[in-house]
Amino acid sequence: MNRLVRGSSAAAVLLLALAGCKQEEQGAPVAPAAEPVQAPVVAAPAAADLHDVIENTPSYVIGISYPPAASKYPGLANALSDYAGHAKADLLKSVAELGNDKPTAPYELSLAFDMLVETPAVVAVSADGSSYTGGAHGQPLVARFVWLPEQQQLLKADDLIADAKGWQAISDFTEDKLLEQATVRAQGEDMSPEEQQAQVRNLSKMIDEGTAADATNFGQFQPVMDATGKIAALRFVFPPYQVGPYSDGTQTVDVPAAVLLPHVAADYRGLFAHP
Template sequence: MKRLGQGACAAALVVLAMAGCRKDDTQAPAVATDGAPAAAAPADAAPTAVELHDVIETNARYVLGIGYPPAANKYPGLAQALSDYAEHAKAELLKAVDELGNDKPTAPYELSLAFDMAVDTPRVVAVSAEGSSYTGGAHGQPLEARFVWLPEKAQLLTAQSLLDSPKGWQAVSDYTSDKLLEQATVRAQGEEMTPEEQQAQVRNLSKMIDEGTAPEAANFAQFQPVMDAAGRIAALRFVFPPYQVGPYSDGTQTVDVPAAVLLPYVAADYRELFAHP
């Protein structure tokens, strides 16, 4: 994602502002700053009340736009998590602005962040966060995050709590690395280069893929459910931001891991949420 020009950024901010007015009854399947969403709060903990509102700020030094789905306000704990993420991104931008001192940037710094409802069912809710933060350089820093909220448990579903054994993350690692390598091979074949150059490119990408999909929960922190017609999780879509499993030019990449692959390792508290073969 290249940095927006001032005119394009203004248009993008208008879109963000309008995003909060969209209907939120769709169920389309859909790092961030520095890490996964905060750890799940206990069900009996009362989250701090927060009301999400779209934010637009513009001045000579920075342009800021944040858009929220109104439906997220139904879930106070989820709303708090979204607010915390956005406030962190905003704080990072303002810190960079402050570090300019009396200098004026050649182009305004920019934060563009849109939260959207990806899933909204009685048992599973998911919100995607996508955008970028520009504080100088050739392009902005991509922002990618996913938040999965379980209304019945009043908690976030995190990667750390999802699978209950190292074997589970090994299975996810094997599956996602194979799919990402397939995608990399297809991309290489579509480019104008010799077979030898294609093979070299895939070899280089395979190293990034192996590192970015090592069997650790932190590498799979960003995910969202893909629901079936019965309202159960048919797959989890793992999201890999730019640089994790490929160069910036490859953008965000995703892999859907079927429930059948995950179920043998899903923690007992969450197995009922998944579609069974």
């Protein structure tokens, strides 16, 4: 009998202990799940305030104009503002170096930005003008800006073409076209055939150097779009002195997509019209 009582008591104690453990497990506080870590949101850069500039003093004159549509693209607007800012700073530096002297003619900065292309995938702006700080004529200001809204970046020449072979193909094409243009100009002048040939030979050295197979020689370009919004060609822009004298002005060559595509970096091939 005592053995039965002791057995029953031990069983009761074990059941109570098990019940207590179960209650503790059920009543134990559950640690809250860790909240997912969110990546910080990087704010887009604020767009520069692209307002036209007109300044007129006895020593200098400045005129800068922008296309209103460029303000829709903050990264592009900042690039235009930076370019104009450097041009203005250079002019004002030259004015400061005059000291108390007065220039024979006011120093002058004239710079116009114009919208060339605006599609969902490609936006292009030209910058043309000059900076005059004495001498026979002003220093040409020629630049092109190609903005890719979907990638939020400027399209640079050294990113566009994937290899040296590509720059050689572009170099060969542009050199041939520029020599053709030089020949046509010479034929239109009142010169003998021998004089025309001599002029073209003299220009050929500048053209050869200015179109050497290097991205730095092709940094200024603008897209030529087709009816579907694809790039049918790139118009490479050569400022005065790069491939000819000042009197020949800014020269351009359109390189078709068929020549470019075998060498365009993979990230940008979708922008071009495919044959």
